[in-house]
Amino acid sequence: MRRWPLVPLACALLAAACAGNGASRAAPSTDPAPAADLVPIARALDRLDVIDAAVRDWARATNVVEAKAAAERARNLITGPGVMGAGDLDGDGVAGDLPDEGLLPGAAAAPGLAIALPADCVEADVLGGGWSTPASRWATLESAIAAWRPDNNTFPSLPSHPQRVVGWATLTLATDDLDDAREFAGHALIHVDVTRAAIEGC
Numbered sequence: 001m002r003r004w005p006l007v008p009l010a011c012a013l014l015a016a017a018c019a020g021n022g023a024s025r026a027a028p029s030t031d032p033a034p035a036a037d038l039v040p041i042a043r044a045l046d047r048l049d050v051i052d053a054a055v056r057d058w059a060r061a062t063n064v065v066e067a068k069a070a071a072e073r074a075r076n077l078i079t080g081p082g083v084m085g086a087g088d089l090d091g092d093g094v095a096g097d098l099p100d101e102g103l104l105p106g107a108a109a110a111p112g113l114a115i116a117l118p119a120d121c122v123e124a125d126v127l128g129g130g131w132s133t134p135a136s137r138w139a140t141l142e143s144a145i146a147a148w149r150p151d152n153n154t155f156p157s158l159p160s161h162p163q164r165v166v167g168w169a170t171l172t173l174a175t176d177d178l179d180d181a182r183e184f185a186g187h188a189l190i191h192v193d194v195t196r197a198a199i200e201g202c
Helices: 006-020 038-059 064-079 119-127 134-147 161-173 178-200
Strands: none
Touching: 038 064, 038 161, 038 178, 064 161, 064 178, 119 161, 119 178, 134 161, 161 178
C-alpha cells in the first residue's frame, strides 16, 4: 500500500477543509511602489543636501574667496536663475551650482521645487506664504537686504527661511571680512535646518 508523507497530506487535508467551509486565505502582501507624491519631496531634500553642504563650506572657509564662492553656490541653489542677479556673483568667472530651477520660485516663470510639496508642511517656513507674485517676494528680500545693519537685523521679518539664507549669502558676497562671512554662515545654517525640518515633515 502506498504511504503518503504525513506533512504534505495534513496540509492538503487542511486546505480542503478550508475550501469546504467557505474560508479564504488572504493574498500575500507586497510592498507598494513609491508614491508619486514622494518624488517632489525627495528632489527637494536632495537639493537641500547640496545647499547644506555649501553653507557648511562657507562656515569653515579659511579665506573670503572661499566663503564667497560657497555663499554664491548656496544662494544660486535656492533662487535658481533670473533672481537678484543669480549666477557669478563673486566675480570668479564661474556661476557656482546654478540650476535650471531653484528651491524657491523664480522671479519670472520657474515654479521652484518647494511649490510641488504639500502646502501644509512648507507654506509657513519654506515658502513663507503665497508666491502668486514671485517678483514682489524677491523685491521684499532686496529691501530687507538694503536696510540690514549690524544693529538692525531685518531678516526675521522674512517668513521664508530659504530667503533668509539668500539674505545672509548676499551680505557675505558684499563683505571682505572673513569673520563676518563665517558669522553670516552660522545664521544661514540655522535657516537651512528649519527648512529641512519642514520638508522632512511632509
